[in-house]
Amino acid sequence: MEWIAAMQEAIVYMEEHLMEEINYEDVAKHVHTSGYEFHRAFSFLTGMTANAYIRNRRLSLAGKEIVETDARITDISFKYGYETPESFTKAFTRFHGISPKSAREESSKLKLFNPLVIKLTVEGGISMDYRIVQTKEKKFIALVREFNNAIINDEANHDVADFWGEVNSKQMLSPIWMLREDGKRDLYGLCSPTTDGKDTFEYGIGIIVDEDTAEFDQAELEKKGFRIWDVNPGTYVVFDCVGEDGDCIAKTWVKFYKEFLPQMGYESSEETDYELYYDGTRPDIFCELWIPIKKK
Secondary structure, eight states: OOHHHHHHHHHHHHHHTTTSOOOHHHHHHHTTSOHHHHHHHHHHHHSSOHHHHHHHHHHHHHHHHHHHOOOOHHHHHHHTTOSSHHHHHHHHHHHHSSOHHHHHHHOOOOOOOOOOOOOOOOOTTOOOOOEEEEEOOEEEEEEEEEEEGGGTTOTTOOHHHHHHHHHHHTTTTHHHHTTSOTTOOOEEEEEOOOOTTOSEEEEEEEEEOSTTSOOOOHHHHHHTTEEEEEEOOEEEEEEEEOSSSTHHHHHHHHHIIIIIHHHHSEEEOSSOEEEEEOSSSOTTOSEEEEEEEEEO
């Protein structure tokens, strides 16, 4: 998919249907992609979720209508999709920093949130290192949890990071940790591919199962909450994520959508993507990001 063109088409669609009951899944259908993939691409390309864009545009227009017309605030709240005046007042105040009533009575400054325009800009002098890898079938064993699509690129949300924190603090990987030798205990953060009709994705933390993995009783590990995660053969683009924390992963995803896809002749593939955290053998990076791709 040509993501730049698709995102601009999505914005036009949202603008044309702002007064209707729509969310990111409706927009995804319009641009013929899954809700999960659209949500991720839009959030990384624009720095906000599609739902946040719709909400901000409505509140911006509502503010303009409050100060320029004599329409009842209650009617305006319903017009812009709020079930009660109270919920509208709360959202309006959070966005504009002032209540709707005060905005009308005091002629206060309001926030203007204009429609987005997606543009591809070319910037010289910045290199982006990557490598293309053809992989065979892979097998992992991991602890897996389900998360809502809406948390993707939400700076206020730490659900996946909290999952890592819980796994580490409670030493939940102990049953599989010793299946690998010291120096080969790399960890993987596995993210499930697109599933039609679902507003959630799965994320797993675990190890690879290969010739360096000791034999194990799968049934016993499953009783302890672990699961086998199979990944099909495919083509991956691999990036080094350099930084002190997980913020570098989000920045790499942005580069993938803004720089790699528009120029390299590939598109996203619906397969597992994952982060690879090395067991001390690559101290120069935070992790590797493996993203499945295919030729257009």
